[in-house]
Amino acid sequence: MDKFVESAWFVRIVALLLTVLLYISVNFSDFQLLQKADKSSQNNSEVITDVPVQVYYDTENLFVAGVPDKVKVELSGPKSLIESAKRLRDFELFIDLTNVSIGKHRVPIKYKQISDKLKVTVLPEAVDVTIEEKVSDYFVVSPEFNDNMLAEGYQEEAVSVDPKRVKVTGSKSALNKIVYVKATLDVKEKVDKETTGTAKVQVLDSELNKLDVKVEPETVQVSISVKNPSKKIALRMFPKGTPPDGIKIKSIKPETEEITIYGKESILKEMEELVVPVEVDGIKKDTTLTVPIEIGEGLNFVSPQMIKVKVTVEGNPESEPEEDSGA
Known part of the structure; x- marks a missing residue:
């Protein structure tokens, strides 16, 4: 037995077995890696x-x-x-x-x-x-515009749409439900002049639900013209503040008796005069002042924007008592 262990054949057999085991071990590891990679790629x-x-x-x-x-x-x-x-x-x-x-x-x-x-x-x-079954019919488009997008004092004059009619295609039941065919103009800035834009046509039922139909054309051109109403009104001046002791404000007269204001008709209708305060603190003699005209909400312009006002006084300012120098 010892002779066999020490023989060259024994060494060769052992070496061969080790080589085979090493080969199997390496290839099995590679096979596992490939399996993992393939599994990963499938996930x-x-x-x-x-x-x-x-x-x-x-x-x-x-x-x-x-x-x-x-x-x-x-x-x-x-x-x-x-x-x-x-x-x-x-x-x-x-x-x-x-x-x-x-x-x-x-x-x-x-x-x-x-x-x-x-x-x-x-x-x-x-x-x-x-x-x-497919059916088609023509409907008139109602153009719309949100008044909140009007610039201060402006109001809508007219809204138009082109084309005025569109072709709606869909099921018979859907076309029977049509109540509204409208196009709403959407703008990014406040409108103070004639404006035209593209609006998508919406087809709605009585509860404003969108209907599943085809519209030709899908968009239309909506135009809006605006106006800036005006009115001439009287000016009424009143003193603000207190003049020096001994001075009395006799009159306050503007160089013009009326001005033109611009704004919404609903607001202009209620206005008959514009009350303008005139600061009289410190006035000791007849004076001409330049006074700005301020306007309120719903109005957007006034002409003129500044007016000259003549303030007439009477009396003399009381002299301040002299300080006692002492003995």
Whole structure:
């Protein structure tokens, strides 16, 4: 036995066995790493938003309501395939209604041109749709404008829309519910001159719910003209403050008896005169002052903005007592 252990063959066999064990150990570790990497690559998941949905149906004779414009898609699998799908977006989500009858149905959202190595989940997976006979009609558009967007003192004179009528296409039941077809002009700055802008047409029922219909054109031009009403009113001056002792304010007369003010008609209608205070503190003799004309809420301009006022006094200011110098 000792001779066999010491022989060259024994050494060779042991070396061979060690080599085989080392080889198995190294390759098994690599295999585990590959398994982990492959498993990791399969665990990637990402949601793609705003994916449009294509609908296949008889567009000439039918109208479909209830299909969302865009949905979400969750993709799970190798990261490289997910990234490619996100970047290229060469896949399609669709609903096939070519053989579906008129009425209400719950239908799945299908997909195509996505790698079979990816797990695909459409959010939502199915939707409720209503298929009806298509009808079209023309409706007059009512232009609207928020008065809160008018500059101070201005008021709406006229609002117009172009075109005045739009074509509305949808199901017969939807068109029967139409009560309002309107376009509201939205502006970013206060309006003090004629303004035109683009407004989206809204089709609403009696409870102001938006109806699922198609509008042609979808937007219209809304124009608003404004006016700045004016009125001539009398001026009335009154003294503010207290003149020196011995001085009495005899009269306060402005160089003009009336001014023109601009503002909302509802406010101008109530105004007959504008009371202007004149500061008389310290006035000891006849004086001409320049007084600013201040206006209140609902008014936006006055002409003139400054007026000259002649203040006439009578009496003499009392002299201050001399200080006693003492003995």
